[in-house]
Ligand SMILES: O=C(O)CCC(=O)C(=O)O
C-alpha cells in the first residue's frame with residue numbers, strides 16, 4: 055500500500071524577504087498556462103552562504119567518498135515545488151537551470167506525483183526489466199502512444215537507453231553499421247570480417263569516423279567523448295578516436311546588424327565541412343550536430359546553415375545525426391528544436407534524453423539493425439522513465455498545447471527584457487540570444503560570469519553557466535511570465551551592485 059502523499063507546501067518565512075528593485079520591464083504578458091496551486095511566491099534565502107551549514111556538513115561528508123567540487127547545493131526534493139527548489143538548509147531558490155535542463159515540469163508537479171502513485175508505477179519501480187529480452191506487457195503500446203507520437207517524420211523506429219551519452223554513442227554505432235552494410239550490399243558478414251573484428255582489425259572492425267563540430271558537447275563515454283569538443287577538462291588523458299572536427303559558425307550579434315558577416319561565416323563553415331568529409335583519411339560515416347550548442351556556450355546557427363549541412367551529408371552519403379538531448383522537448387518553442395529549420399529531407403537519426411527522462415534515438419527504416427544483439431544492453435532504458443515521459447507529453451499537449459505557447463510567450467518576454475538590460479549594463483552582458491526559454495547571454499569575462507552566477511544564488515536564483523563566459527537559462531516548461539519577471543527583478547538588483 056502506498057502511504058498518503060505528503061503535501062508540498064510553501065515554507066513559512068523565517069527572515070526578511072529579499073529587498074528587490076522595482077520592476078522596469080514592461081507589462082508582464084498573460085500566459086494560457088494554468089498556475090500551479092501552492093507554489094512559493096518568491097525565493098527566500100535564510101543562510102548567509104549557499105550551501106548553508108547543514109549542506110556544508112553533508113557535502114563535506116560526501117566528499118570523503120565522491121567528488122564534490124561540482125555541487126551547487128543539496129536539494130530537498132520533498133519541500134521543493136514548481137519552479138522553486140528548496141535546499142538542505144531551507145533556502146528557497148527560483149530554479150532557472152533545472153538540473154542542467156532536465157526537469158520539464160518543475161518539482162513535484164501534481165500530474166507527475168499522481169502518475170507515480172499508481173499500481174503501474176510501483177510495479178515498474180519494483181522490477182526494472184531487461185527490456186531487450188523481457189519487456190513488460192505495456193512497453194510496446196506505451197512506446198507507440200508516447201515516443202512514436204513525437205517521432206520526426208520518416209523516422210519510423212526508436213532505440214531506447216538511459217542517458218544522452220549512451221544515446222549518441224549507440225547512434226554512432228548505428229550510423230557505422232548502416233554505412234558498411236550499404237557497401238557490403240546488404241549481404242551476410244564474411245568469415246574474414248567475423249574473425250578480424252575479434253582482433254579489432256579490419257575488415258570486421260572498419261576504420262570509420264564520426265564528424266563533429268568545434269565546441270560541441272555529445273557526452274562523456276568513450277565514443278561520445280571523441281565527438282565532444284567543448285572543454286579540454288572533459289577529454290584530458292582519455293584515449294580518443296582520430297575523428298574529424300569542423301568549424302561551427304561564430305555568429306555576431308545583433309543578428310540583423312551582421313547579416314553579411316554571419317552569412318559569410320556560415321558559408322566558410324559549410325565549405326570547410328564538405329572539404330573535410332571529402333578529404334578525411336578515415337571515411338566519414340556520420341556527422342552529429344546540436345541545433346543549439348549548449349554546454350559549449352549556447353552557440354546558434356541559422357536554419358539555412360542547417361539545411362545546407364543536411365544537404366552536404368546527403369550528397370556525401372554521411373548519416374546526419376541531430377543531437378536533441380538538451381534542445382528537445384519543447385523548451386525552444388518547438389517540440390524538437392530542429393523543426394525550426396524547415397527541412398525537406400529529415401535527419402537520419404535524432405537523439406534525445408534529459409527532459410524526456412528516457413533517452414534514445416529515432417531513426418529511419420534503412421538504419422534498422424541487420425541482426426539482433428548489435429545495439430543492445432540489459433536495461434535499454436527504463437519503462438518507469440517512459441511513464442514519466444507520458445506524463446510530460448500529456449501536460450505539453452493539454453489545453454491546446456498551452457505549455458508550448460507559454461514557453462514562447464515567456465521566452466520572448468524574458469529575452470526582450472534581457473536585451474533591454476544589456477543596453478543598460480553593457481559592461482556586464484552582451485549577445486542575448488535564444489529560442490523559447492532556451493536563452494543565454496555572454497559576460498565580458500569568465501570572472502564576471504562566475505560572480506553573477508554566485509551573487510544571484512545568494513539572492514535566491516539557481517542560474518546556469520556554459521561555454522567560457524555565457525550564462526544560460528534552462529527553466530522548466532511551467533516557468534511563466536511572472537517567474538521571468540521575478541527573475542528580472544532579482545537579476546537587475548544583483549548586477550546593479552556588482553563592481
Ligand atoms: O557536463 C556534463 O556532462 C553535462 C553536460 C550538459 O549537458 C551541459 O552542461 O549542457
Ligand SMILES: NCCCC(=O)O
Nearest residue numbers: 124154349518519520
Ligand atoms: N557541463 C557541466 C554543467 C554543470 C554545471 O553548470 O554545474
